[in-house]
Structure formats: structure tokens, C-alpha cells
Amino acid sequence: MPDYLMSAADCEAEKAQLQAELQAAQEREKEPVWIKGECPRGCGETLFVGEGGYVTCSFIDCPEPDAPHKALAAQRTEEVGG
Numbered sequence: 001m002p003d004y005l006m007s008a009a010d011c012e013a014e015k016a017q018l019q020a021e022l023q024a025a026q027e028r029e030k031e032p033v034w035i036k037g038e039c040p041r042g043c044g045e046t047l048f049v050g051e052g053g054y055v056t057c058s059f060i061d062c063p064e065p066d067a068p069h070k071a072l073a074a075q076r077t078e079e080v081g082g
């Protein structure tokens with residue numbers, strides 16, 4: 001087999017591998033970042049960083065999934081306001 005045919009095949013294999021690695025990296029980025037702390041609505045330790053960096057409750061029946069974020073925002077405002 002001529003060299004150029006071999007290298008073309010190698011190139012395809014390498015491309016496929018790179019694509020697989022890229023996909024795996026993207027999958028990893030989708031993993032939620034879990035946070036130590038409980039949902040103010042009593043769901044338990046269900047907090048993670050959701051889209052846009054907001055602390056969100058992951059409990060499916062949570063009455064207010066953005067309550068943790070609101071609580072944090074209120075706390076921050078109090079600190080700033082003094």
C-alpha cells in the first residue's frame with residue numbers, strides 16, 4: 001500500500017479520535033457543579049450551579065427552584081447595604 005493512502009487512513013482515525021475526545025470534554029462540562037448547602041425550601045442538599053451561574057435546587061418537586069439563588073442574592077444585598 002502506498003504511503004499516502006496509509007497516512008490518509010491514519011488521519012481519518014486521528015480525526016475520529018479527536019472528535020470523540022472533544023465530545024467527552026463537552027459532556028464533562030455539562031456535569032453540574034454541586035454545592036454544599038440545603039435548599040431554603042427544605043428539599044435537602046440538592047443545590048447545584050445552574051445555567052448562568054445561578055444556584056438552583058435540583059429537587060424535581062421543589063416549590064421554588066431559584067429560592068437558593070434568591071436567598072444568596074438577598075444576603076449579598078444585606079452585606080452591601082450594611
Ligand SMILES: [Zn+2]
Pocket residue numbers: 039040041042043046057058059062063064065
Ligand atoms: Zn428546593
